[in-house]
Amino acid sequence: MTKMDITEYFQLVFTDYTLRTITLGTAILGAVTGMLGSFAVLRKQSLLGDAISHAALPGIAIAFLITGAKDTNTLLLGALVSGLIGTFWIRGIVKKTHLKSDTALGLILSLFFGFGMLLLTFIQKQPNANQAGLDKYLFGQAATLVESDVWMMAIVTGLCLFVLLLFWKEFKLLLFDADYTTTLGFNTKFIDILITSFIVLAIVLGLQTVGVVLMSAMLLAPAAAARQWTNSLATMVFLAAIFGAFSGVFGTAISASQTNLSTGPVIVLVASVFVFFSFVFSPSRGLLFKQIRFIKNRRDLELHKTLAFMHHIAETHDDISHPHAIILLNNFQGYTRSTLQKLVEKNYVEIKGSMWSLTKIGFETAANLYTKKSTDNE
Amino acid sequence: MNNAQIEIQIIASLVSIACAIPGTFLVLRKMAMISDAISHSILPGIVIGFFLTQDLNSPILILFAAFTGIITVVLVEYIQKTGLVKEDTAIGLVFPALFSIGVILIAKNANDVHLDVDAVLLGELAFAPFDRLLILGTDVGPKALWIIGVILFITITLLIAFFKELKVSTFDAGLAASLGFSPAIIHYGLMSVASVTTVGAFDAVGAILVVALMIAPAATAYLLTTDLKKMLALAIGFGVLSAISGYWFAHWLDASIAGSITTMLGLIFLFVYLFAPSKGVIAVLYREKQQRAEVSLLTFLLHLKNHTELEERHVNHLREHINWQRVRAKAVLELALKNNMIVVDKNIVSLTKKGDTFTSKAIDYIITNRDAQIEDMKDDFFLFRG
Numbered sequence: 001m002t003k004m005d006i007t008e009y010f011q012l013v014f015t016d017y018t019l020r021t022i023t024l025g026t027a028i029l030g031a032v033t034g035m036l037g038s039f040a041v042l043r044k045q046s047l048l049g050d051a052i053s054h055a056a057l058p059g060i061a062i063a064f065l066i067t068g069a070k071d072t073n074t075l076l077l078g079a080l081v082s083g084l085i086g087t088f089w090i091r092g093i094v095k096k097t098h099l100k101s102d103t104a105l106g107l108i109l110s111l112f113f114g115f116g117m118l119l120l121t122f123i124q125k126q127p128n129a130n131q132a133g134l135d136k137y138l139f140g141q142a143a144t145l146v147e148s149d150v151w152m153m154a155i156v157t158g159l160c161l162f163v164l165l166l167f168w169k170e171f172k173l174l175l176f177d178a179d180y181t182t183t184l185g186f187n188t189k190f191i192d193i194l195i196t197s198f199i200v201l202a203i204v205l206g207l208q209t210v211g212v213v214l215m216s217a218m219l220l221a222p223a224a225a226a227r228q229w230t231n232s233l234a235t236m237v238f239l240a241a242i243f244g245a246f247s248g249v250f251g252t253a254i255s256a257s258q259t260n261l262s263t264g265p266v267i268v269l270v271a272s273v274f275v276f277f278s279f280v281f282s283p284s285r286g287l288l289f290k291q292i293r294f295i296k297n298r299r300d301l302e303l304h305k306t307l308a309f310m311h312h313i314a315e316t317h318d319d320i321s322h323p324h325a326i327i328l329l330n331n332f333q334g335y336t337r338s339t340l341q342k343l344v345e346k347n348y349v350e351i352k353g354s355m356w357s358l359t360k361i362g363f364e365t366a367a368n369l370y371t372k373k374s375t376d377n378e
Numbered sequence: 379m380n381n382a383q384i385e386i387q388i389i390a391s392l393v394s395i396a397c398a399i400p401g402t403f404l405v406l407r408k409m410a411m412i413s414d415a416i417s418h419s420i421l422p423g424i425v426i427g428f429f430l431t432q433d434l435n436s437p438i439l440i441l442f443a444a445f446t447g448i449i450t451v452v453l454v455e456y457i458q459k460t461g462l463v464k465e466d467t468a469i470g471l472v473f474p475a476l477f478s479i480g481v482i483l484i485a486k487n488a489n490d491v492h493l494d495v496d497a498v499l500l501g502e503l504a505f506a507p508f509d510r511l512l513i514l515g516t517d518v519g520p521k522a523l524w525i526i527g528v529i530l531f532i533t534i535t536l537l538i539a540f541f542k543e544l545k546v547s548t549f550d551a552g553l554a555a556s557l558g559f560s561p562a563i564i565h566y567g568l569m570s571v572a573s574v575t576t577v578g579a580f581d582a583v584g585a586i587l588v589v590a591l592m593i594a595p596a597a598t599a600y601l602l603t604t605d606l607k608k609m610l611a612l613a614i615g616f617g618v619l620s621a622i623s624g625y626w627f628a629h630w631l632d633a634s635i636a637g638s639i640t641t642m643l644g645l646i647f648l649f650v651y652l653f654a655p656s657k658g659v660i661a662v663l664y665r666e667k668q669q670r671a672e673v674s675l676l677t678f679l680l681h682l683k684n685h686t687e688l689e690e691r692h693v694n695h696l697r698e699h700i701n702w703q704r705v706r707a708k709a710v711l712e713l714a715l716k717n718n719m720i721v722v723d724k725n726i727v728s729l730t731k732k733g734d735t736f737t738s739k740a741i742d743y744i745i746t747n748r749d750a751q752i753e754d755m756k757d758d759f760f761l762f763r764g
Contacts, residue, residue, distance in 0.1 A: 046467040047411055054586075093651070096662045099405075102466075103597050106410035107647065110590035114640020117586070121634035139481060213418075217474030224463050224471055260485045265478035272475040279462055287460060 010253065018143075019256065025145040025153060026248030026267065029206050032157040034222035034244025035164065036202045038237045039195055041223040042175050047102070048087070048196075050216035051109040053203045055086025057116025057212050060137050061123060070134070072149055072208060079137075079204045086112050087200055113212070140211030142252055142263035153205055160198055164237075171195060172233055210264040221271035222247060228282035247271035299339070304369060306339050307348060310358055311366030320363045323355035382507040387625050389506050389523050390639060393579045394591050394617030396530040399537055400572040401592030402613050405600060406548050411466065412451060412569070413592045415473040417576050417585040419450040421480025424577070429487075440525070440577045447573030448566070450476060501584030503635040522582045529578040533571055540564070545606055587636040591617055594643040601654040616646055674710045679719060679737045682729050693725045 013019045040049055056079035063078025064070065086108045093104035120134060136144060164171065170191045173181045182188050199219070206215050226239035251267030280288050306329070313328065314320045329340070340356070343349040348362030358366070404410050423446025427439035450472055457468035506522040518524070537544070547554035547564045555561050576588045583591070599612035624639030631638065652659050685691060693711075711727075714720045719733030729737065 041463070041467055044464050044466060046464065046470040050414070050470060092659065096659045097601060097651070097657055099597055099600060100408045100410075102408050102410040103405050103593060103600075106414055106589060106593040107597050109414060110586055111594060111640055111644035111647065113586050114590050114637050115644055116637075118628075118631075118633050118637030118641050121637055122631055125632050214474050214478060216470055217478075220467055220470040221474075224467055228462060258486075262481060262485060265481040265485075268474050268478040269482070272471070272478070275471055279457075279460070285462055287462075 008257070013253075021147055021150055022142045022145050022256070022263075023249055023252050025150045026142055026209055026252045026263065027245040028150065028153045028157055028248075029209055030218065030222065030244030030246070030248030030267070030271075031241040032153070032160055032244075033202050033206055033218045034226070034240035034242070035237050036160065036195075036199050037219035037221075037223035037244070038226065038233070038240045039171065039175065040199055040219055041227060042233075042236075043195075045196075045199075046220050047105050047216070048090070049199065049203055049219035051090060051105040052083045052087055052200050053207065053212045053215035054109040054116075055112035056080070056083040056204055056207060057113055057137065058082050058119055059085075059116075060134065060207070061116055061119035064123060064134060065119065073152065075137075076204050076207065079207055080201065082112065083200045083204055084197065087196060116212075136211070137207050138211050138213055139262040140207065140209045140214070140264035142209045142255070145209065149208065156201060156205055160202070163194070163198065167191065167194065175233070210267060211262070214264045214268045217268040217271060218244065218247075221268070221275050225271070225274040225278040228278040228285050243271070243274050247274060302336065303339050303342055307343060307362065307366045308369055310343075310349065310356070311363060311369075314358045314363060314366075321350075321357045321359065323352060323357040326351075326354050326356055329356075383625075383629075385507040385520055385523060386503055386635070387622050389520065389526060389582055390503060390621035390625055390635070391618045392523070392526045392530050393583055393588075394595070394621040394639075395614050396526055396533055396575050397579060397588060397591035398595045398613040398617040399533050399610065400568060400575055402596040402599070402606075402610050403544060403548055403568055404572065404592060405596040406606075406609075407568075410593045410597075411469055412454070413572055413576070414589045415450050415454065415469050416447040416569075416573050417580070417588050418473040419476035419480075420444070420447050420573065420577050420580065421477050421585070422446060422483060423480075424580070425480050425483040425487075440574065443577040444570065444573040446476070447576060448569060451566075451569045451573075501580060501582050501587060501636050503582050506582050525578050526582065529575055533575065536567070536571060540567070544568070548606075583636045583639070587640055590640040590643050594640075594647050595620070598643075598647045598650045601650050601657045616643070620646055671709060671713060674706060675713055675719075676737075676740055678710050678714065679729065679733055680741070682720065682727060683734065683737045688726055691727045693722070693727060 013023050037049070040046060059078035059080065059082025060075045061078075062082070063075045066078075067074050090101070090104045090108050093099050093107070094101050099107075123134060170181070170186055173184070173186070174188060174191050174195075178188060181191070203215050203219065206218055210218050222240040222244035223236070225243050226236045229239055230236050247267050247270045251270045252263055254270070255261040255263045255266040278286070280286055283289055309329070310324075313324055314322065326340070340349065340351070343362065344351055346362075348359060348365060350357050350359055401410075401413065404413055420443045423443035424439065427436070427442035430442070431439045433439065453472050454468045457463065457471065458465050463471070507520045509521045510517050511519060511521045511524050543554065543559045543564055546557065547559055547561055551561055554564070572592070575592075576585070579588045579591070595613040595616040596609070598616050599609045602612055603609050620639055620642035624642040625635055627642060628635040628638035650658065653661075655661060682691060689695060711720075711722075714733070715722070717732075718730055719736060720727050721730055
């Protein structure tokens with residue numbers, strides 16, 4: 001791919017056939033993986049994607065060995081079969097033995113991938129000129145996308161969307177309360193297999209573009225980012241699809257504007273930026289606002305403490321507004337110059353020189369502070 | 379066998395031992411996927427280390443890359459602590475990002491770095507004997523052999539020195555903490571060993587095989603024993619076995635040694651997974667079938683005990699009443715007959731004395747859930763064993 005800069009890319013994207021195909025492809029891919037990734041993330045199956053994508057590699061190699069052709073659809077069919085075998089073997093290991101799911105995932109991931117690499121190196125040694133380029137499935141090469149691939153992606157995405165809408169209620173129910181779903185009489189096994197199969201399908205679809213090694217991030221990152229902005233499943237799925245699509249487009253744009261850059265890693269990094277941004281800046285869950293809320297709460301607490309202490313002193317006097325020295329507050333923890341200033345602003349306290357006195361409102365608020373607390377506790 | 383072949387096999391065996399030891403603890407601590415994360419995210423560490431040292435076997439590079447591994451663990455734990463995403467998602471977010479940075483760094487400097495991603499993923503064990511370590515001009519063996527040898531030596535020393543602490547903290551973290559072993563030190567110690575091993579081994583066998591060598595032998599051994607020492611020994615055994623058989627398989631096929639060793643690990647695991655004496659799939663399925671039959675038998679006997687009326691105990695009626703399919707009913711009937719629990723007289727089934735006492739005892743057990751009553755029954759029936 002020739003070198004160009006990003007602005008040039010966006011000018012070309014509507015006119016240039018190759019660029020349009022690639023961009024459309026990665027956008028659709030990002031959308032469908034984001035959508036299905038939401039389910040994977042919420043079902044605590046985040047790493048399943050990693051295992052499946054690695055497990056797909058031997059399928060690609062075997063499909064090539066059998067057919068001897070590099071037809072994308074055939075190879076991806078092989079990947080699908082071997083991904084499904086890997087998935088169900090993982091379930092078998094977790095169900096039938098005492099090995100835990102992390103062990104099962106790591107096992108299948110590394111064993112299938114190792115076997116796939118064995119086959120790939122074996123193929124490379126074969127006297128067959130056709131074999132070159134199979135290793136693009138390791139890191140993905142969006143440049144190899146052609147229009148039929150994009151159509152394929154669009155069809156699968158459409159199918160996926162259809163099934164998602166059709167079984168929306170069941171999927172949602174299974175996600176949040178599997179036992180309840182069973183008692184309602186739904187065939188949970190069927191729903192479970194359906195959603196898992198679609199996750200496998202989405203992963204396989206992305207192998208050509210992003211590659212087996214990094215495909216799992218395409219599944220996770222948009223969903224993890226979307227999760228931070230909403231508590232509603234529908235919104236999350238929608239947002240994840242948007243994030244995924246944008247990761248795809250930006251990733252392709254950046255990788256197309258540089259030489260020597262695989263698309264996969266760039267898309268993953270763009271998606272990671274989305275995640276980072278969401279982690280920090282999401283209003284309700286984000287780290288930044290959480291920290292701000294934390295500081296604000298602590299300040300409020302200090303304010304309360306100071307007020308309560310003042311009330312404690314004022315109580316011993318007949319006249320509640322009797323002035324006291326500010327120095328009195330010094331050995332008290334909650335007191336700072338700013339908390340005192342805040343109390344003045346709220347009209348709870350009056351300051352004259354180096355003396356303070358509670359106002360009537362301030363005294364009542366402080367008294368209520370306690371009664372409120374004590375009623376809260378009951 | 380020539381010299382190079384022997385050296386390759388020795389290196390592969392040492393790598394497999396060095397991986398099996400931390401791997402066993404990772405599997406037991408349910409942290410197997412951390413090894414996958416580490417193996418991927420050391421890539422940027424390796425690349426930057428390579429820029430600095432220009433030598434893939436430099437100890438500085440190994441330490442630097444291992445440090446990236448530790449950073450991964452810390453980062454994953456930090457994200458987990460924020461509670462924004464679930465634990466496994468945190469792993470899945472961190473390592474692809476770091477790995478991508480590594481891949482991009484390699485791609486952007488492809489011209490001046492003799493390092494390609496395939497080599498990092500897969501290693502080049504076949505070339506390991508050609509990179510010799512020279513001390514004062516004398517050839518003392520392949521560099522990879524020395525590196526992995528030193529790492530293995532450190533690992534074994536640490537294992538022996540801290541075996542008790544590792545064992546306690548793995549199986550009872552609370553007890554370990556109350557005994558005064560810092561869980562953090564043990565945790566990060568193990569992570570450091572895993573990182574250093576991963577980095578030391580990747581050059582020889584590649585990042586993915588490291589994961590396979592850590593998890594697969596330990597998982598296979600775990601299906602065969604629950605004794606920690608035996609599990610370690612078995613894991614090492616499986617590792618070495620697959621390393622050597624894998625080498626010859628690759629030799630015969632003329633393909634990647636790392637891939638071939640992984641395939642061997644896979645075959646060994648598959649075999650044990652299917653045929654392990656008590657935890658293999660076949661054993662489990664057999665046991666489940668037995669248990670189903672015994673539950674049916676018990677239901678059947680209870681029914682007989684509760685009904686004295688002849689018509690309730692007629693063979694045909696039983697079939698309808700308990701609503702079993704013909705085959706299963708027959709199997710249960712035969713099982714009961716074989717154990718002298720019942721007698722069938724003119725199609726009327728009645729309990730024998732033995733069957734009667736057995737049923738009473740079984741009910742007693744189910745109601746009280748106490749073990750004492752069924753000690754003598756345990757030999758006949760799977761149901762009451764553990």
